Amino acid sequence: MIDNKDFDFVKEKFDGDGIETPEKLSADNMMKMLGEQPGQTVSQRAQKPIRKRPWFRPVVAAAACAALVVGLVPLMNFNLGSQQGSDAASGELQYFSNYDELTSKIKAMSEENGHILYSNKEDSVALGNGDAVTETEDMAEAPAVTSEAGNAVGQKRPESHSETYTQVEGVDEADIVKTDGKYIYFSSYEENQIIIARAAKGKAKRVAAIGSNKIGSYVEDMYVSGNKLIVIGYDNEKEDEFTTVTVFDITDPEKPNMLRTYSQSGSLLSSRLIGSNLCLVTNDYIYVRTPSGFIPRVYYNDEMQQLPIGDICCFPGCTQPAYTVVGCMDISSEKSSQDTIKTKAVLGGSSEIYCNNENLYITGTVFNNSGYGDYWNNADIQTNILKVSIKNGNVKYKKCALVQGTVNNQFSMDESGGYFKVAVTDSADGQDTNNLYIMDENMKEVGCVRNFARGEHIEAVRYIKDKAYVITYEQVDPLFIIDLADPTDPVIEGHVKITGFSTLLVPAGEDHLLGLGFSTEELEDPEIDMEATDGVKFSLFDITDPSNPTVADAKAFRGMESEVQYNHKALLVGPNASYYAIPFYEYSDDSDMETNGILTFKVQNGKLAGFHKYETSGSVMRCIYIGDYIYGVCDDDSIEGFKAQ
Amino acid sequence: MQELELIKKAMNGDQKAFCDVYDLYKDRMFRYAFYRLGSRPDAEDAVSECVLSMWKQIRSLRKPGAFAAWAFRILSSCCGKVIKRQIDDRKTVSIDDYRAEAAAADAAADSSDAALAVGKDLGPGNADLVLILREALDSLTEAERNIVLLSVVGGLKSGEIAENTGMTPGSVRSSLSRSLKKVRGYLE
Numbered sequence: 001m002i003d004n005k006d007f008d009f010v011k012e013k014f015d016g017d018g019i020e021t022p023e024k025l026s027a028d029n030m031m032k033m034l035g036e037q038p039g040q041t042v043s044q045r046a047q048k049p050i051r052k053r054p055w056f057r058p059v060v061a062a063a064a065c066a067a068l069v070v071g072l073v074p075l076m077n078f079n080l081g082s083q084q085g086s087d088a089a090s091g092e093l094q095y096f097s098n099y100d101e102l103t104s105k106i107k108a109m110s111e112e113n114g115h116i117l118y119s120n121k122e123d124s125v126a127l128g129n130g131d132a133v134t135e136t137e138d139m140a141e142a143p144a145v146t147s148e149a150g151n152a153v154g155q156k157r158p159e160s161h162s163e164t165y166t167q168v169e170g171v172d173e174a175d176i177v178k179t180d181g182k183y184i185y186f187s188s189y190e191e192n193q194i195i196i197a198r199a200a201k202g203k204a205k206r207v208a209a210i211g212s213n214k215i216g217s218y219v220e221d222m223y224v225s226g227n228k229l230i231v232i233g234y235d236n237e238k239e240d241e242f243t244t245v246t247v248f249d250i251t252d253p254e255k256p257n258m259l260r261t262y263s264q265s266g267s268l269l270s271s272r273l274i275g276s277n278l279c280l281v282t283n284d285y286i287y288v289r290t291p292s293g294f295i296p297r298v299y300y301n302d303e304m305q306q307l308p309i310g311d312i313c314c315f316p317g318c319t320q321p322a323y324t325v326v327g328c329m330d331i332s333s334e335k336s337s338q339d340t341i342k343t344k345a346v347l348g349g350s351s352e353i354y355c356n357n358e359n360l361y362i363t364g365t366v367f368n369n370s371g372y373g374d375y376w377n378n379a380d381i382q383t384n385i386l387k388v389s390i391k392n393g394n395v396k397y398k399k400c401a402l403v404q405g406t407v408n409n410q411f412s413m414d415e416s417g418g419y420f421k422v423a424v425t426d427s428a429d430g431q432d433t434n435n436l437y438i439m440d441e442n443m444k445e446v447g448c449v450r451n452f453a454r455g456e457h458i459e460a461v462r463y464i465k466d467k468a469y470v471i472t473y474e475q476v477d478p479l480f481i482i483d484l485a486d487p488t489d490p491v492i493e494g495h496v497k498i499t500g501f502s503t504l505l506v507p508a509g510e511d512h513l514l515g516l517g518f519s520t521e522e523l524e525d526p527e528i529d530m531e532a533t534d535g536v537k538f539s540l541f542d543i544t545d546p547s548n549p550t551v552a553d554a555k556a557f558r559g560m561e562s563e564v565q566y567n568h569k570a571l572l573v574g575p576n577a578s579y580y581a582i583p584f585y586e587y588s589d590d591s592d593m594e595t596n597g598i599l600t601f602k603v604q605n606g607k608l609a610g611f612h613k614y615e616t617s618g619s620v621m622r623c624i625y626i627g628d629y630i631y632g633v634c635d636d637d638s639i640e641g642f643k644a645q
Numbered sequence: 646m647q648e649l650e651l652i653k654k655a656m657n658g659d660q661k662a663f664c665d666v667y668d669l670y671k672d673r674m675f676r677y678a679f680y681r682l683g684s685r686p687d688a689e690d691a692v693s694e695c696v697l698s699m700w701k702q703i704r705s706l707r708k709p710g711a712f713a714a715w716a717f718r719i720l721s722s723c724c725g726k727v728i729k730r731q732i733d734d735r736k737t738v739s740i741d742d743y744r745a746e747a748a749a750a751d752a753a754a755d756s757s758d759a760a761l762a763v764g765k766d767l768g769p770g771n772a773d774l775v776l777i778l779r780e781a782l783d784s785l786t787e788a789e790r791n792i793v794l795l796s797v798v799g800g801l802k803s804g805e806i807a808e809n810t811g812m813t814p815g816s817v818r819s820s821l822s823r824s825l826k827k828v829r830g831y832l833e
Contacts, residue, residue, distance in 0.1 A: 006825040011797050013832055014676070017778060018771040021675040024689055027668035030696050034660055176813060189804065192818065218819035234819035241823055267823065566811055635804070 093313040093346065093386075093397055102312060103294050105347070106286055106321045158182040159627035165571040167410055168356045172273040174221030174232055175569045177622040177633045183207075183253045185229060187219045189621060189635035194219060194231060196253050202629045202641030207254040214258060217244040223273045227251045228259075228331055230278060232271055235263055242299070243268045243282045247331055260336045263299040264327045264343055270410075272355040276332040277393045279360060281353050284345070286321035296323050296345040300336040307345055313397060315348030315364065315384055322349035324362055324386070328393045344395045346386060354413035359398075360388040361420065363407050381406050383424060387443055399443040404428060405435055411505070411568070414463035419446070419487045423470055425457040432457045434472060438487045447488045453478060459517065462505035467493075467546060469505055469513055477501035477539075479515070481546045494547040498554060500537040504568050508540070508577065508603045512552060515539035516564055516571065516582070519556035536560040536584065538601065540608050553608045555601075560586045562599070563621070572623045572630070578602070579610070579644065581630055583620035598623045598632045600644070614642045652709040663700060666712065674720055677798045680782060681724045681791070687731065695723040714805035717795055721809065781831040789824040796821055 023029070096102040158181025166173045176187040184197045184204060192212040197204040210231075212218075217233025220243075224230075229250045235242035244263040248256040266282030273279070284296055295306045312323075323345040333340040354361045366382040383406055387398040405426030407413065412423045420443065423436040433454045438447040453472035460471040468482040468490075479502075480495045502515025519537035535558040542552040563570035564582040572581040581600040587593075597615040601608055618634025625631070631641045648669060654662035674695065678688035698719050706715050782790050788810070795801045795809060803817045810817065 006822070006829045007797070010793070010825050010828050010832070013774065013778060014797050016771065017676070017775050019676050019679060019775065021672050022685070022689055025671055025675055025692050027664045027671065030667055030671075030693075031660065031664045033693065033697070034664070034700050218822060220813075220816055220819060234823060267819070 092316060093400060094316060095313045096309055099295060099309055102309065102347075105314065106294050109318070109321055160575055161626045162572055162574075162624045164569050165573060167354070167568070170274065170357060171355055172223060172225070173569065174223050174230075174271050174273070175622070176219075176221065177624060178222055178224040179624050179626060180224050180250075180253075181626055183250075184624065184626075184631060184633065184639060185222065185224055185250075185253075186621075186633045187222065188637050190637055192218055194222065194229075195637060196250075196256065197639055198254075199626055199629075199631060199639070199641065202631075202643060204631060204639035204641060208256060210248065210256055215246055217246065220268050221271065223278070224250070225273060225276070225331065229253075229256060230273070230331060232268060232280065234267060238263065238299075240297075241265065241267050241284065242297075243280065244299075245278065245280060245329060259334065261299070261301055262327070262329055262336045262341055264325050265296040265298070265345075266323065266325050269324070269350055270353045272353075272360070273331075274355075274357055274390070276330055277390065278327075278329040278331050279355060279390050280327040280329065281350065281360070281362060282325045282327075283349055284323040284325050285349075286323065294321075296325050296343075298327070298341070298343050300338070300341065305338075307343060311344045313344075313346050315346060315386070315400060318348040321347070323347055324350040324364070326360065326362075326388055326390075326395050328390055328395050330393050342393060342395045344388075344397060346397060348384065348386075350386075352407050352410055352413075354410050354415070355390070356415055358389065358391050359415055360390050361413055361415070362386045362388065363413075363422075365406060366402065381426075381428075383407050383422075385420075385422065385443070387420070401439060401443040401445070403435070403437055408458045408461065412458065412461045414468075416463070417466075417487075419484075421463060421468065421484065423458055423461045423468065427457075431455055432474075434458055434470070436468060436470070436482060436490060438484065438490060440487075447484075447486070447490050449482055449490045449492060452480060452492060459501045460503050460505050460515070462507070462513070464507050464513075469541075469543070471502045471505065471515065471517075473501040477517075479513075479541055479549060481543065481549055483546065494545070494549050496541065496549045496551055498539055498551050500533075500539070500554075500556065502537075502539055503565055504571065506571070506573075506580075511542060511544045512603060512606065513541040513543050514580070514603060515541065518565055519558060534558050536562050536565065536582075536599075538608055540603060540606070542606060552606045555608050555611065557584075557586070557599075559588060560584050560599075570622060572625060574600075574625060574644065581623045581625075583623055583632065584613070585619060596620055596634075598630060598642070600630070610645075612645055614640075616640045648712075649709045652706075652712050656703055656706055656709065658703075660700070663703065667696060667699075670713070670716060673799055674716065677717065677720060677794050678724055680779065680794050680798065681721075682727055682731075683779065687727050691720065691723045691727045694726070695720040698723065711805075713799070713801055714808050717799050717801060717805075718809050721791065721795075777832065781828045784827055784831055785824050789820060789827075792817060792821050793824045793828060797825075 161179050161181035164173055164175045178185045182198065184199050186195055188195055194210040195206055196208040197206045215231055215233060217235045219231055219233045221232045222230060227250055229248040231246045233244055235244040242263040243266060244261055246261050247259045249259050250256050264280065264282055266284030269281045269283050271278065271280045286294055297304055297306050325343065325345045327341060327343040329341045348364050350362045350364045352363045364384040366384050383403050384400060386400040389396040389398055403422060403424055405424030407422060407424055414421045418441050420439045421436065425432055425434050431454065433451045436449045437445055440446050456472035456474040458470060459473045462469045466485040468484055470480040470482060472478055477500055478495045478497045481493045482490055483493045484490045500517060500519040502517035504516045506514040508514040517537055518533040519535040521534045535556055537556040538554065539551060540553040542550045562582045562584045570583055574580065579600050579602050581598050584597055584599045586595045595615055596619045597613050598620055600612045602610040616632045616634060618636040618638045620632040620634055622633050623630055625644065628644055629641045630644050631639050633639050648666065651662045651666045655666055674692050675688055678691040679685065682688050682691060699716060706712060785793065792806055795806045803821060807813060807817045
């Protein structure tokens with residue numbers, strides 16, 4: 001669904017660059033080079049079997065190399081510039097009195113950083129010139145829908161079903177697969193469309209599809225809530241970058257009906273759904289903007305508006321032109337307007353969000369040594385954290401704080417009991433070290449654990465009650481338990497070491513913590529001090545005694561990989577945590593066979609038990625359950641169901 | 646011989662077949678490395694290292710059809726190592742350096758000796774266009790740049806890029822679409 005004209009145009013330019021491959025790299029010369037190497041003959045392999053795919057996720061000992069595995073580490077945005085002095089530390093956001101002041105600020109900071117602001121089209125975008133979604137007719141036809149009508153259509157009650165695995169209870173996260181207990185809604189891997197399938201007794205039948213002509217965006221994520229299907233995507237019709245929310249009525253899921261749309265400037269960072277309040281966070285890079293449009297914009301259906309100047313502010317000390325735009329949308333409403341959608345923007349980019357029922361925390365990466373090359377150099381990176389109140393669908397920017405180091409992912413953050421907690425890895429002095437900060441409601445630091453696990457970096461964090469569980473990694477994987485009961489004096493209570501490392505920590509009852517992640521092996525190349533991941537590993541930690549946690553059980557599947565190693569949404573927790581399930585892909589050297597499927601297991605009597613593989617023909621993107629059946633939604637758009645054992 | 650047949654032979658340890666497959670990929674690999682690294686010698690190093698690494702790990706290739714994605718994943722990692730070295734050598738590459746090099750090459754064009762010396766490092770190639778292309782790429786984030794290069798120069802499909810970068814195919818498609826728009830906007 002890429003615009004072929006853009007692709008062809010760019011490709012033609014690149015094809016004309018006249019760059020020739022040097023003779024040194026000719027196949028003949030490579031043959032000579034390899035001839036001097038110990039070639040991998042079959043007999044050698046038999047003596048010393050190479051494990052599967054050691055390149056999959058190399059983990060380099062040197063801190064600065066952590067970012068080299070492109071895409072497998074959280075990609076940091078360098079949209080926040082250097083922030084120095086008391087300006088940045090003050091924690092106060094700056095506001096503008098008029099658009100001119102804002103535009104001057106953007107131009108000044110662009111010049112300072114050598115950023116090129118350019119127009120991607122000569123004509124500026126005029127207000128409300130019809131540059132909008134085309135489905136207005138459909139919207140006019142959309143009948144008013146009540147929840148009573150929703151209940152009337154279903155032949156029978158939906159069965160118990162899984163929800164997307166989320167960080168915070170009651171705060172839904174968008175995903176590519178959703179279910180309401182009767183239907184499965186998923187974003188096709190093959191095409192830009194949403195497929196709706198009716199599922200029963202392990203079988204699924206495709207009943208409807210929403211094509212890209214209806215969605216008006218590249219589907220990135222969705223929610224199913226009551227009789228609404230909410231699709232979030234990158235807008236492919238507007239001139240500048242916009243993220244569009246499209247709400248469909250699915251009272252009859254076999255005939256989805258588009259109700260309304262809302263778009264805001266920027267590309268999708270993340271979103272949350274709390275009750276009927278959809279919270280949408282986008283990153284808006286100003287340099288791709290038409291010159292007249294330095295102001296973030298929204299579309300209520302096809303009506304465009306600029307954000308009022310009072311709704312735009314600036315991180316203290318921010319030097320680079322990118323906005324973080326936060327929109328809160330009441331999805332129960334029938335209309336898209338300023339009354340039902342609140343949008344605000346802050347100058348300064350963002351990389352991760354944490355969100356609970358009341359507050360949204362947005363992190364932005366601050367590179368203190370600017371420049372292209374420094375992207376790879378992990379040194380001296382700070383994280384700016386902005387607290388935003390989203391209570392009752394209003395967006396209110398509160399305070400911000402600056403901490404030394406980078407955030408691993410959303411699980412590195414938590415807010416409870418009026419305190420915000422964040423765990424970061426810092427490599428300012430050339431070696432990794434880790435800090436956990438605790439802040440009060442005004443984002444003032446009240447307590448901190450500094451410099452723990454030196455030489456290692458954070459791979460996973462989970463906050464449960466008044467404890468933080470932190471996995472760090474270098475060659476082995478220690479689990480640290482940090483007691484936060486006294487926010488002004490957090491202390492490390494205990495730790496335990498295990499090989500491999502977990503990237504997701506899941507509470508399993510009161511006494512146990514389940515770690516999902518990677519098994520590792522030492523690379524055979526003696527010149528590289530490197531470990532490589534070689535499979536999926538489950539670790540079960542006994543946390544009954546926080547001062548002395550133990551490894552209750554562990555199991556590794558070499559040659560296996562799973563999206564759950566990077567993405568918590570790939571985890572399925574069965575009814576009442578009676579089982580866990582993940583999608584997997586496995587390759588066996590011995591048989592030269594590859595297998596796709598779903599791996600299920602249980603946590604029973606303090607042990608990992610009942611591992612069972614359900615094989616599928618397609619590669620499983622997500623697994624879900626409806627009643628007694630587990631379904632795998634595959635990348636060939638097929639759905640395969642199994643009775644849970 | 647069919648590419649897939651060659652790859653299968655290479656997977657069974659046939660060095661000649663491996664080099665024949667490499668021959669089909671070498672131009673794409675070199676140009677990808679060149680645009681990632683901004684220097685011919687560095688791109689040469691990255692590709693050499695990559696070929697060595699690929700040969701050592703050829704058995705880790707899961708299926709012949711995944712060769713392109715696999716090769717570019719290793720190449721991307723090799724480019725990362727070179728960038729690390731560039732930083733260590735305090736030889737960070739910037740557009741300004743490249744401009745200076747290009748200017749030097751232009752100036753040297755009159756003097757054939759100097760042209761040989763400098764031009765060799767830069768080109769041969771359409772130096773002006775290369776400069777503009779690099780500037781256009783510079784307007785993207787590192788992640789976007791990688792996706793555009795994997796697609797336009799590497800010839801990977803969005804699913805393959807997704808596997809390479811850990812993104813979902815949907816987000817690769819959308820990121821690629823807007824990145825291509827940006828690059829086109831810059832080039833027009």
